[in-house]
Amino acid sequence: MESFTYCVRAGDVAHGGDVSSRVKSELKNRGLPEEIARRAGIAVFEGEMNLILYADQGGTVQVTIAPPAVEIEVEDEGPGIADVERALTPGYSTAPDWALELGFGAGMGLVNMRNQCDRFEIHSRFGVGTWIRCVIDRRSDAAG
Ligand SMILES: Nc1ncnc2c1ncn2[C@@H]1O[C@H](COP(=O)(O)OP(=O)(O)O)[C@@H](O)[C@H]1O
Ligand SMILES: [Mg+2]
Incomplete structure (x- = not known):
């Protein structure tokens, strides 16, 4: 078992996507199938x-x-998220105007994330924070 932790800075749009690229390469370097690397990347x-x-x-x-x-x-x-159910509704977004102008804020992120996973959990407390777990089963991939 191997674990990597990445820190993501608030507001750092210029580096948006860096962590997912890194994760995809780490998975591919370890021989995991393209399909799993792709889903984890998303x-x-x-x-x-x-x-x-x-x-x-x-x-x-x-x-x-x-x-x-x-x-x-x-x-x-x-x-934290006041209403998790609502946040998971396709199209719901509270993205600020500057983010919309950059093409973010379609309100599909959490749904998209959930769709890539075999198991998905989200816990959030308003005023406290958010924790999301997304598990992708490897089944019988070659690097097993
Ligand atoms: N980590 C978070 N902390 C607080 N609110 C969040 C967080 N992640 C998502 N949200 C809320 O859930 C909404 C939906 O998120 P998402 O599905 O990724 O769509 P989008 O990012 O396009 O708005 C966001 O607009 C925001 O209001
Ligand atoms: Mg999002």
Whole structure:
């Protein structure tokens, strides 16, 4: 089992996508199938963009490669999500105008993330923070 942790800075749009690119290469370098690297890349991208756009102090992305699965955890310390159900509704977004102008804020990030995973959990407390776990099963990939 191997684990990597990446820090994502609040507001750092210029580096949006860096962590997901890194994660994809790490997975491919270890011989995991393209398909798993691609799914993990999408999930991490959405997670890191949300840290950049919404988390007051940024947050962390942790990726664990274990024999049965690749696990992605995205964590921050606020502001938290008042209504998680609503945040998971396709098209719902509170992205600020400057983010919309850059092409973000389609309100599909969390849905997209959930769709890449075999198991998805999100826990958030308004005023406290958000924790997301996304698990992608490896089943019988060659690098097993
Ligand atoms: N880490 C987070 N902290 C606080 N709010 C968040 C976080 N991630 C998502 N949200 C809220 O959930 C909404 C939906 O997120 P998402 O599905 O990624 O779409 P988008 O980023 O395009 O708005 C965001 O607009 C924001 O209001
Ligand atoms: Mg998003």
